[in-house]
Amino acid sequence: MRAVVGVTLARGPVRLVPLALDHETGLAAAAADGDLWTLRVTSVPEPGATRAYIETALRMHAEGSRLAFAVLDAADGTVIGSTSYHDIVPAVERLEIGYTWYARRCQRTAVNTTAKWLLMQHAFETLGARLVGWRTDHENLASQRAIERLGARKDGVLRHHALRRDGTVRDTVMYSLTAAEWPPVKAHLEHQLTRAR
Numbered sequence: 001m002r003a004v005v006g007v008t009l010a011r012g013p014v015r016l017v018p019l020a021l022d023h024e025t026g027l028a029a030a031a032a033d034g035d036l037w038t039l040r041v042t043s044v045p046e047p048g049a050t051r052a053y054i055e056t057a058l059r060m061h062a063e064g065s066r067l068a069f070a071v072l073d074a075a076d077g078t079v080i081g082s083t084s085y086h087d088i089v090p091a092v093e094r095l096e097i098g099y100t101w102y103a104r105r106c107q108r109t110a111v112n113t114t115a116k117w118l119l120m121q122h123a124f125e126t127l128g129a130r131l132v133g134w135r136t137d138h139e140n141l142a143s144q145r146a147i148e149r150l151g152a153r154k155d156g157v158l159r160h161h162a163l164r165r166d167g168t169v170r171d172t173v174m175y176s177l178t179a180a181e182w183p184p185v186k187a188h189l190e191h192q193l194t195r196a197r
Contacts, residue, residue: 001093009118019068026079034104093130138171151185
């Protein structure tokens with residue numbers, strides 16, 4: 001698998017650019033659209049914590065475990081959310097997509113499907129990943145449905161797996177898609193995105 005380095009990905013309503021400190025104000029505004037940090041099943045930065053959120057993502061990138069993106073509205077360039085490649089394991093040609101959240105006004109639109117299409121296409125067709133994974137809180141049913149709509153397969157549940165921001169421990173639902181499964185999934189998502197226009 002090729003090295004996961006900063007890249008800009010664009011299609012339709014979104015542009016994904018490497019997350020940087022100059023996205024702080026826009027990211028904070030996107031999180032405020034719906035007070036998203038109040039949801040215990042997401043990784044959205046709380047007010048006043050956006051800079052630390054970005055700094056953590058940048059540190060993880062320097063360590064080789066994450067590449068975070070700011071998701072921009074292609075029409076006006078405003079920040080509407082964030083998503084990442086993470087848990088990057090070059091030795092087995094695997095990475096995951098996560099840390100994903102969008103301003104409330106962009107939820108249930110073509111934004112998520114488009115962003116995930118871009119990330120999967122880049123992972124499989126440019127980076128040479130053999131598997132793309134996702135993980136989500138077992139209580140985050142909306143996220144599970146969204147991942148399943150992308151064509152990912154449920155691998156199982158890791159019980160008592162990770163701390164939530166409120167100190168409780170979650171079970172984590174794991175999903176994946178292999179390179180061999182990508183072509184029909186890509187065709188299906190292409191159909192959805194074309195129909196959405």
